[in-house]
Every structure is written in C-alpha cells, then in structure tokens.
Amino acid sequence: MTKVLLASRNAKKLAELRRILVAEQVSGIEVLGLDAVPPFPEAPETGATFEENAAAKARDAVAATGLPAIADDSGLAVDALNAMPGVLSARWSGRHGDDLANVALVLAQLGDVPEERRGAAFVCAAALATPAGAQTVVRAEWRGSLTRSPRGGNGFGYDPIFVPDGDTRTSAELDPAEKDALSHRGNALRLLVPHLRGLV
C-alpha cells in the first residue's frame, strides 16, 4: 500500500477522501490523517489565494513526513463582496473559526443586497505534493446563492446560508452523501484522483 497523507485533522475530510477513492476505484492507497504521523509545526494560512495556501500546506507536510501529501483550502466567494470572504472565510468576523459570527456578518453585510445580486460560490483548491518535488494544484467551485437566514443542521461554516444552484435546500440541509457528490471539495478531490493513481 502506498501511504498518502491528508494534511488535516478533520475526520470528516479524511472519511470523504477515503469514500472518493473507493468510488473512483483507486486501489493500493492508504490515506493517513495528521493524527497518524508525528506532530510538526504547521504554518499559518496567510496566502492571498486558496491555491497558495493548499500548496504550502501540502509541501510543508511532505517536508515534515517524507510522504506524498494532499492539502486543501476552501471558502465562500460572495459576488456582492467581490469574491470575499475568500481566503478569510474562517476569520471573516475577526474571530477565527467562529462559524456563527462569520455567517451573521455576511448576512448583515448583504442586508440591503437584493435577490438577483446574492450569488456566491464555495471554492476549494486541493494540492498534491510528492517527496520527488512534483506538485499539482486543482480548483473546483460550487455555484449557488445566499439565503437571508440560516437553515439546516448538517455541514459547517457557511453551509446554512448557501443554496446550490438547481436546489432549494441549503447545503446544511443536504445529507452528507448528496453534498459529497456536488461539493467544491468533493469535485476538487476528484480532480486529484488521476494524479493519485500515478503514485501507486
């Protein structure tokens, strides 16, 4: 088995990548999370783009572990906010990781923005780096629009205010398997699959 590190401590992300590899019939790869390797210092994500952050995280993980590594960075790009919160999605309110405050702030900022200008996209960049120095960065977007109040208990982050195009439910009202099949992160990870096959 070829070991590949997913540079994340998020058990849901780990499970999602494993499900995708099964679905895409990629065999011979064992996916490890950060909890399965000795700890190493993780640099803060201060890049100007999702791609920059994902690539840096993957390279750092390779350097620390000697394993091929996948990393992702993702966020919400709101049309009426010129594609922000973007790379600042997790700290938009100034409080890192405070989903409720971040969601409340976006809704308040869009208080006067009419329906036809409430478009948004979830964006994910995913990077694969190898010990030999190869690097692949891919990007996927999931288009939709923003509600005026949160709905749904699944997912995290901005899921409760994002309605994917072609649906009437928020992404927090989709079940996890439905979300996997459609989401920015699912699609970005699937774009890496051909490159993962090349590792085996």
Added chain:
Amino acid sequence: MTKVLLASRNAKKLAELRRILVAEQVSGIEVLGLDAVPPFPEAPETGATFEENAAAKARDAVAATGLPAIADDSGLAVDALNAMPGVLSARWSGRHGDDLANVALVLAQLGDVPEERRGAAFVCAAALATPAGAQTVVRAEWRGSLTRSPRGGNGFGYDPIFVPDGDTRTSAELDPAEKDALSHRGNALRLLVPHLRGLV
C-alpha cells in the same frame, strides 16, 4: 446666482464644496444643502457601485427639487479584501454608521495580512444631474496603505487607519485643509468644476 443642491446633510461636505468653488474661482453659484430645501423621501444606497449610488442620489434630488444637484458616494477599497468594503463601507460591521466597529473589523480581517499586501484606496464617485436631464459622473481615488491600529482625531470613517502614499501620518492626522487638497472627495468634486461652470 444659480442655485445648486448638494444632496447631503453633512455640513463639512457643504463647506468643502464651497471652499473648492472659491479656490477654483467659480462664481455665480450658490450651494445649498438638503437642510435648505423641503424634505423629500431619500432612497437607500443599495447600488453595486459608487457611481450608481451617486448618480441615483443626484437624480432623486433633481426630481424632488427642480434644482441641479450634486451627490457623492465614497468608501474604502482594500486590496486584500478585493476592493471591499467598497459600497458597504458605512455598514461593513453590519451596524450602519458605526465607525469604530467598521474600523475594528477591517483591522481584524487584515490581522494576518503582511505589510506589502496592506494597500488600499479611498474612492469617491461624484455626480451632477440637471433638470434638463444631463448627468455627469466622475471618480477619484486616493491611494495609501492601512495601519495596524487607529491614529488621529480628525476626519471620520476609516481615516484613522489610512496612511496616504507619500506620507507617514494617517488621514485622521492631517488637518482638514491638507486633506481637502489630497482627498478622493476633493479630487472628485474638482473634476465636476468644469461642468458646474457650464450651469452659470
């Protein structure tokens, strides 16, 4: 004297425009503020651009009063926020007109943004509309960079965190005459002067 309405209740803006007309030797124009005309319903500023908001405000004022009217819309465009807060500058924190909260939020959002990516511009669009249906919209920008904490007691809005290019003081540390000579609003209003001469 030709009466021209400045669609604002801000005495400082009124005084600034009058000073500019004197400095530019425009004679024969009397500038009135909104307090000098009968009240009329003012539409909320919900346009997607400064230009749209300024033009709409000027046209509404002409329609209500029959006078030629000037209106402006302005705000801060932060490079690392993709030119936001932009038209949402006055309500960036979700609390309209709360300068302290708006400034604190921008500083928090830029907490991890290094010096070389802290560029910003104050932007002003100014519109002149006439009862005959003519409309002129101009735009001026004032480039600078953002501090890590507020300084200075003059001005308002984001002045305490904006250091104009070529200076080391924030625009809240400039005296009002210095600011007039350099600022986005001063320059936008000066761009309207030739059009104002045409009214006399």
